[in-house]
Amino acid sequence: MRTYEFDILCIGSGVSGLMASIAASEEHKDICIVSKDPFSWGNTRISGGVIASNQDSSLDIDILNAGRRLNSSELVETLLNDSENIHETVESWGHIYRRNGNKKIKIKPGGHSEARTYISSYKGISLGNVLRMRLLEETNVKIIEETIVCKILTHDSRVYGAICYNWIKDTWYIIYAKQIILATGGGGMLYDPHTDNMRSSTGDSYSLALQCGASLIDMEQIQFIPFGVAYPQGMTGLEIGDTAAAGPYGKLITEDGKLILGNIPSLTREEVSRKIALAMSRGSTELKDNVKLDPTANINKQDGKEAWVNTNNSGSLEAVKYAYGVKSYKWEEPFSVIPTVHYIMGGVLVDQQGCTEVDGLLVAGEAAGGVHGSGRLGSMSLFEGLVFGRKVGKIAAEQIDKTKDNPFPIKESDLIINEYKKTISNGKGSNSPFLLKKKLAEVMWKDVGLIKTEKSLLRAMEQIKKIEKLSKELFVNWKKSEQRQLILNTIELKMMVTTSKAIIVSSLIRRESRGSHYRLDYPSENNSEDYNVKVDLKDGEVQAKKYDKSIS
Amino acid sequence: MCVIRINVKRKTDEINEVVTYLVNTFEERMTLLEALKKIQEKQEPTLGIRYGCRFKDCGLCAVKVNGKEKMACVTNAKNEMLVEPLDHVPIVQDLIVERSYITKMIRDLELIPTVKEGEASILVSDEYMAVVKCTDCQACLSSSDIYSHENRYQNAGPLFFVKLAQIYYHPRLDINYKEIAQKLGLHEYKNSPTIPCPYGVPINKLAISPFID
DSSP states (O other), rough: EEEEEEEEEEEEOOOHHHHHHHHHTTTTOOEEESSSSSSTSHHHHHHEEEEEOOOOOTHHHHHHHHHHTSSSSHHHHHHTTTTTTHHHHHHHHTTOOOTTTTEEEEEEETTTOOOOOOEETHHHHHHHHHHHHHHTTTTTEEOEEEEEEEEEEEETTOOOOOOOOTTTTEEEEEEEEEEEOOOHHHHHHHHSSBOOOOTSOOHHHHHHHHHOOEEETTTTOOOEEEEOOOOOBBBTEEEEEEEEGGOOEEEOOOOTEEEEEEGGGGGGGHHHHHHHHHHTTSSOOOOOOOOEEEEEGGGGGGHHHHHHHHHHHHHHHHHHHHHHHHHHHHTOOOOOEEEEEEOOOOOOOOTTTTTTTBBTEEEOOGOOOSSTTTTOTTOOOOOOOHHHHHHHHHHEEEEEEEOSOOOOOOOOOOHHOOOOOOOHHSSSSOHHHHHHHHHHHHHHHSSSSSBBBBHHHHHHHHHHHHHHHTTTOOOOOOOOOOGGHHHHHHHHHHHHHHHHHHHHHHHHHSSOBBBOOOOBOOOOOOOOOOOOOEEEETTEEEEEEEETTTTT | EEEEEEEEEEEEEOOOEEEEEHHHOOSSSBBBBHHHHHHHHHTTTOOOOSSSSSSSSSSSTEETTTTTTEGGGGBOOOEEEEEEESSSSEEHHHHHEEHHHHHHHHHHOOOOOOOSSSSSOOOOOOOHHHTTTOOOOHHHHOTTTTTTTTGGSSSHHHHHHHHHHHTOOOOSOOHHHHHHHHHHHGGGGGOOOOOOOOTOHHHHHHHHGGGOO
8 A cells, every 4th residue: 555645646648648747747746647557558559540630610510510419519619729739749749640742641531521630650659659758758747557546535525536556566555636637538348349449448537537426428429430340259349440441432231242331431430330230230229230341442443542541551451451351451352340339429527628526626538528429520539639638737737726735634545445445345256357347348239339229228227237236246355466457357347337327327318319329219310409418426326317508 | 169278377476387278269260369368257367468459559468379479469369379478577467567667767768859959851761660660569578588677777678779769760859879779788689689579670670780880
């Protein structure tokens, strides 16, 4: 057990967490950045590294169109207003975009009406490395790696620290801080293996926020990228690409070659994923049929060949080669595709400063909700992470200057940790957190996935509650170091149960189909009523209600 | 259905031996990472494995397979495979090895570049594109007999030479190469046999030779 004390605790070391920590450090604050994986590992690093730019007047229109009026227009405005110099800033730190002569190459990922997206020199790795180097220049940032944040500590609705577990060192910490930034990214693992996210993407921010009194918004909006790998075992769910990855002449076909959909790049990710799901299920909720992407018509056309080069540069065709062979990789034959969870559009409810309803708790990046509403354009996540990361880091630093006093009541730190452990598991059962996580993800994919109904959602809630009950009786032995991964997974499971419930109750309330949320029992969009769904944790129950921003 | 035997070198506070596990592959093909995950899920929940993206972008699942460094995610599971942790890096548990020292080394060795003044060339070379692929997977440290973790502050090892090369070939970044190369103990590798890299980084050619007089 160790305790630390800092001005600011930043949880997560992807694009948002790194930008926030750099920005706060530039304001000379003492910062601790905690990463569950090695420092600067996460979805940022494994992404294609494509980043939108705000170069024309129509980006906001595209964002709002993809979000089907659920976006927070204030957050969209903030994103665009605060994006000034963002690319120049990372370039000045050594980031390189692909160029044609002197000009940055621009592409048009799914949903964009203009080519305004830049391509990093070598996928997300190149961005991750530049941000890591830039942060390591800052001497007033403490880096704690391979450590999960288990619980945010609050007093009178104000944060004062967090309980953490270093799963490599098998050591518990309490980190006291006046401001806490949540930047743990998304939660694709809630649908494992049907996700292209990192293993560590277990949606920790959503549960941490709920548990300390903040609210979530739009949690029913889970983005499926249309083209994921279908097989073999171990590769299911890996990303092939979004609508642009079909090329201008690619089409979706059934197993026996019948046309399902053409003209794919002009559509949003949401539209194409839903079309694939409905073709697979033939009108039921069960995804049983195989759907193929036939990109072969591209290879005889100039713009088709260019699309292949761009798709290959973002790295995603590699997975096609390994899964299906060289012919599929070269777009010489059709291959099986299945939509895969890519991004959670919902997230923690924040204002334009990235602040939550809990004093001292800020959120940036995928962990936050509101920008994307019910659909997200390609290449927006790194853009959002860069812009909001920088902004939120700066705001947190400003707040420190305003709150000089130490807010936390120092309790026995050992006591805090022991109390926490008791809420996790009695350590007397025989259930495995690995199997329960797997079961949870099966339930989420089957009943809370691409096609939902009231019946499937209620069934899912019942199953998740069963898993929650079983999760209290795990064979966790807190004293044995060989149990480090069991402990890590137990902590994650507990949080995933809470987040799953938030997604289910939100999906139940939205009795319509909009964006990424498709209800077979309410298949059309209700044009007469636009509302968001807000989730809170009250008396231990995860509750959702309609939320009209104009009233609040 | 096909059952295969996977032999895993285990190391915990209590175990230090090769343990054989039987895995049902159901289909013709299964990745080694998937096989290890199945063992962890169904047979041995304390089996320590580290992974991230499942397709070689993150570099977290490097292990030794039949004596050679591989990414478990892009290796097919085969009958009687021997899976061991990487060499030369301290084992945390079973197949998990230490990593957090990498961040500390970059800081301590001041492997941090400055950005060149003015409008430097923004054209990237083939050499830059070759070295930028490194994922810190540590396979190079494992396969090099010259590397010693205990002496890493005198002999930093190929992973850190690649970090230096990433700065060297970058069109806008700069660092005092001579001084840093000296500090990293690069001269120790003057006659090193070819160091393999799962990502195809030509380590000897691009990250060692240019820094040796």
